[in-house]
Amino acid sequence: xxxxxxxxxxxxxxxxxxxxxxxxxxxxxxxxxxxxxxxxxxxxxxxxxxxxxxxxxxxxxxxxxxxxxxxxxxxxxxxxxxxxxxxxxxxxxxxxxxxxxxxxxxxxxxxxxxxxxxxxxxxxxxxxxxxxxxxxxxxxxxxxxxxxxxxxxxxxxxxxxxxxxxxxxxxxxxxxxxxxxxxxxxxxxxxxxxxxxxxxxxxxxxxxxxxxxxxxxxxxxxxxxxxxxxxxxxxxxxxxxxx
Amino acid sequence: xxxxxxxxxxxxxxxxxxxxxxxxxxxxxxxxxxxxxxxxxxxxxxxxxxxxxxxxxxxxxxxxxxxxxxxxxxxxxxxxxxxxxxxxxxxxxxxxxxxxxxxxxxxxxxxxxxxxxxxxxxxxxxxxxxxxxxxxxxxxxxxxxxxxxxxxxxxxxxxxxxxxxxxxxxxxxxxxxxxxxxxxx
Numbered sequence: 001x002x003x004x005x006x007x008x009x010x011x012x013x014x015x016x017x018x019x020x021x022x023x024x025x026x027x028x029x030x031x032x033x034x035x036x037x038x039x040x041x042x043x044x045x046x047x048x049x050x051x052x053x054x055x056x057x058x059x060x061x062x063x064x065x066x067x068x069x070x071x072x073x074x075x076x077x078x079x080x081x082x083x084x085x086x087x088x089x090x091x092x093x094x095x096x097x098x099x100x101x102x103x104x105x106x107x108x109x110x111x112x113x114x115x116x117x118x119x120x121x122x123x124x125x126x127x128x129x130x131x132x133x134x135x136x137x138x139x140x141x142x143x144x145x146x147x148x149x150x151x152x153x154x155x156x157x158x159x160x161x162x163x164x165x166x167x168x169x170x171x172x173x174x175x176x177x178x179x180x181x182x183x184x185x186x187x188x189x190x191x192x193x194x195x196x197x198x199x200x201x202x203x204x205x206x207x208x209x210x211x212x213x214x215x216x217x218x219x220x221x222x223x224x225x226x227x228x229x230x231x232x233x234x235x236x237x238x239x240x241x242x243x
Numbered sequence: 244x245x246x247x248x249x250x251x252x253x254x255x256x257x258x259x260x261x262x263x264x265x266x267x268x269x270x271x272x273x274x275x276x277x278x279x280x281x282x283x284x285x286x287x288x289x290x291x292x293x294x295x296x297x298x299x300x301x302x303x304x305x306x307x308x309x310x311x312x313x314x315x316x317x318x319x320x321x322x323x324x325x326x327x328x329x330x331x332x333x334x335x336x337x338x339x340x341x342x343x344x345x346x347x348x349x350x351x352x353x354x355x356x357x358x359x360x361x362x363x364x365x366x367x368x369x370x371x372x373x374x375x376x377x378x379x380x381x382x383x384x385x386x387x388x389x390x391x392x393x394x395x396x397x398x399x400x401x402x403x404x405x406x407x408x409x410x411x412x413x414x415x416x417x418x419x420x421x422x423x424x425x426x427x428x
Contacts (some may be wrong), residue, residue, distance in 0.1 A: 029292050038290040047289035048249050054285070056293050063300040070301045074308070094322040101319060108316065113308055115317035122337050133368075133389050136377035143369035147353065150365050157337060173323035174332040182334070182341060187353030202325060242379070 044208065055239035059137075064128035068156075069227065071121040078084050078114040086166065088092060088203045088212035091170040118160050127154045137240045140221070145233040148226055155223040162215040173203050313346055331411045339403035340396055361392075 007013035012199060023041075028034035038044045054060065080200045085104060086096045100107035132138055138146035180203070183194045199206025285385075287293070334342045344353035363373075374382055408414025 025309075028288075031288050034288045034290050038288065041290075044290050044294065047293060049288060049290075050286040051289050051293065052285065052405045053287045056287070058296065058300075063297075066297050066300060070304055073304065090323070097319060101316070109309075112315065112317045114313035116311050116315070117308055120304075129387075130393060134379075134386065135335070136382060136385075138369040139372070139375065140369070140378060146369045150362070154362070155313055160337065161335060167319060168323045170320040170323060170327070170329055171318055173325070174329055176336050178332050178342060179254050179338050182338070182345065182354045183370050185345075185350035187351070187355070190355075194393075203323075204325075243404075 003101060035126065047230055051238050052241045055240035056180060061242070062127070062131055064131050066126045068128055069122055071117050071124060073122065073224070073225070074117050076122050078110050078117065079216065081110045082114060083216060087167070087186075088209050090208055091164065093208065097169070098165045107211050118163060122156055122160055125153050129153055139197055142233075142237045142240075145230060145237055148230045148233070152223065152226050152230060155226065159215065159219045161221065162211045162219060165203070165211045166215065168208065174205065180207075328407050331407060333403070333407070333411075336400060336404050340399035342411070343399040343403035343407070346407075 006015065023037075025033050025040065027036040028037055038047065038049045082100065085100050085107065087093065097111070100111050102108070132146065132149070159174075161179060163178075165172045180197055182195065184190045185202050186193060195201065196203075197207070197210065199210050207226045269412075314374060333339055341353065341358065344357060347353065350359070372385055374385065379386060406413060406415070406416050408417055
């Protein structure tokens with residue numbers, strides 16, 4: 001759908017030009033147009049133009065990888081909203097979260113969604129791993145994508161763990177105390193790792209700001225980079241499809 | 244495979260088989276000797292076929308999470324206080340399995356050896372598994388081992404989360420309720 005030179009109505013011609021400048025092709029009325037649309041659209045380009053039908057059957061993928069990515073996006077968006085209210089200080093963090101829950105318009109829904117989506121993502125990423133294992137989809141030539149996936153699972157757990165502290169309530173501080181105490185048991189490096197993670201000997205302001213920075217910037221960036229490579233390799237290493 | 248209109252779609256969606264021109268002569272010599280099943284050749288355009296399904300899956304997940312978020316509030320207890328230790332103090336649920344292991348094994352085993360072993364073994368899985376077949380009947384050992392791992396992981400999380408009460412001691416009352424009361428407390 002591009003501006004037709006012969007168009008008599010100037011308004012219609014302008015609208016056609018506007019549309020054509022944004023979307024290079026019209027609605028996918030047939031495979032050729034659909035293929036061209038996928039090729040020229042940045043966001044659709046995450047997929048190949050054509051794919052084996054058996055590789056994308058819902059009963060085969062169970063949508064688990066896609067759902068994990070969707071939850072990551074949902075968590076990024078809801079997390080962004082939460083950041084407008086949240087100040088990572090031991091004096092204000094708890095009150096900020098209380099305000100989100102009881103004062104800010106839709107604050108409770110956004111916070112609830114962030115929390116439940118985070119739990120859901122841990123589950124979907126885990127199930128995605130199990131699905132890939134049971135179908136042997138990690139076998140050559142996809143070995144390295146499995147390795148990237150393992151790191152993505154660890155990043156997901158660390159993202160959830162670092163977010164756990166931020167509400168600064170009794171649940172948060174003690175879960176992180178118990179969790180980081182486990183790090184102490186590693187020989188030699190254990191106590192140092194714990195000190196590095198907490199920025200001190202106990203869970204206090206130092207730990208809150210470290211976990212906050214890890215949670216909102218460092219881990220999402222690393223996770224995003226790994227995801228980009230993961231998706232790229234799904235395309236480049238080829239699809240498995242039905243057993 | 245339904246009948247296909249040239250350059251178009253069949254009635255089940257946008258499905259077109261790859262053209263299968265007969266191969267002969269020098270071309271044949273360079274063709275890898277791979278016998279593909281007919282259904283492997285069946286491809287679809289990802290847009291809109293796959294994108295539409297992804298949209299529906301995302302929408303369903305969003306609606307589900309929205310309903311849960313309207314109904315169930317995220318937990319928020321009293322403000323953090325280092326001088327009041329809750330009993331029991333539990334790690335987040337996905338690490339509670341690790342906490343349960345610490346209850347049963349020496350810390351160096353449960354806190355260091357087991358997790359490191361699992362992570363390293365997981366990373367090396369594709370390089371250790373030399374069996375080229377993906378068919379379940381050819382990979383019984385791999386499937387049994389992985390299933391044992393999954394069952395143990397889930398069991399330890401469930402035990403740590405639902406069967407551990409005060410001081411992380413075994414406690415039936417978390418799920419069965421206190422004796423003499425009609426409903427779980």
